[in-house]
Structure formats: C-alpha cells, structure tokens
Amino acid sequence: MRLELSYRDPRLRFSNVVGAPAEVAGDSSLLDRLWTPHIFLANERRSFVMGTGLKDVLIRVLASGQVFFIAR
Numbered sequence: 689m690r691l692e693l694s695y696r697d698p699r700l701r702f703s704n705v706v707g708a709p710a711e712v713a714g715d716s717s718l719l720d721r722l723w724t725p726h727i728f729l730a731n732e733r734r735s736f737v738m739g740t741g742l743k744d745v746l747i748r749v750l751a752s753g754q755v756f757f758i759a760r
Contacts, residue, residue, distance in 0.1 A: 693757040701753035716745040724757055
C-alpha cells in the first residue's frame with residue numbers, strides 16, 4: 689500500500705530566501721520536524737499499525753510551502 693499526501697503549510701514557505709533551493713527532500717528523519725495530518729477511516733471496525741512504517745518514507749517541501757509525503 690502506498691500513501692501519498694499533499695498539503696500546503698505556509699510556515700514552511702522559503703521562496704523569499706535568496707539562493708534557496710527549489711525544494712528540500714528527505715526521509716523519515718524529517719517527520720519529527722514537520723506537522724503531518726493523522727489519517728483515519730471513519731467506518732473502520734478496528735485499526736492497528738503494523739511495524740513502524742518509517743523506513744520507506746519520502747518527504748519533499750517546495751519553496752512555496754507545499755509538502756509531499758509519500759509512505760509505503
């Protein structure tokens with residue numbers, strides 16, 4: 689299963705910084721520094737998390753503050 693989230697966080701906008709890269713990319717080490725939404729299914733009967741899920745994570749932050757979170 690692959691989960692892809694895209695959201696805009698204006699606090700992460702860095703397009704006004706001279707010489708800044710177009711985007712910042714990282715792995716699960718960025719999770720502690722970024723807010724990420726909590727996803728749940730409203731009609732689920734029960735839920736549990738299998739494993740930590742932290743090894744297959746890609747996070748991209750664009751200069752506009754757009755965040756792309758991809759987890760496998």
